[in-house]
Amino acid sequence: MKLVFITVASAHEKWADLAKDLYVEKISHFFSLEHLEIKPSKNSRAQGLVKLEEESQKILATLKNDDYVFVFDERGLQLNSPQFSKKIETALSTGKKRCVFIIGGAFGVSEEVRARAQFVVSFSPMVFNHLVAQTVALEQIYRAFTIQRNLPYHNF
Secondary structure (H helix, E strand, O other): OEEEEEEEOOOOOHHHHHHHHHHHHHHOOOOOEEEEEEOOOOOOHHHHHHHHHHHHHHHHHHOOOOOEEEEEEEEEEEOOHHHHHHHHHHHHOOOOOEEEEEEOEOOEOOHHHHHHOOEEEEOOOOOOOHHHHHHHHHHHHHHHHHHHOOOOOOOO
C-alpha cells in the first residue's frame, strides 16, 4: 500500500520542513509516502466558506475512488496512539492501493471531504496551525507503525 499525505499549505518554516523530512524518511522504512501540498485558495480570510470549499474541491480531486481516507479535524474522534495504530492497521488490511491522510487549510475541510473519509480523527479539541498539525500527524503515523511492529519507540 502507498501512503499519501495531503496538506493545504500557506507557509513554510525551516523547523517544520526538517520535521517533515525526518518523519517522511522514518515512515519510508515501512511504506512509500507521497506528500501532496495543495495551494490555498487566494480568497481572503473574510471569505472563509469560499476558501474552505475551493480547497476541499482540490482535495477531493486528488482522491481516487478506492482510497482509504483519514481526515485530521478537531471535530473528529480522539484516540490514543495504540488506538490510532489499530485504525491504520485496519486500513492496511483492506487491500486498497492507497491510504490517504488529509490536513485541511485554515478553515478545515468541507462536510463533503469529511463524508468521503473512512475515519476522522482529532489530535485535540484545540486547533493547531498546519505546520504543527503536519508534524504531529507524521509523528503519529510513524509511531503507529512502530507499535504494530513492537519496535522500541512507543512506551506502553
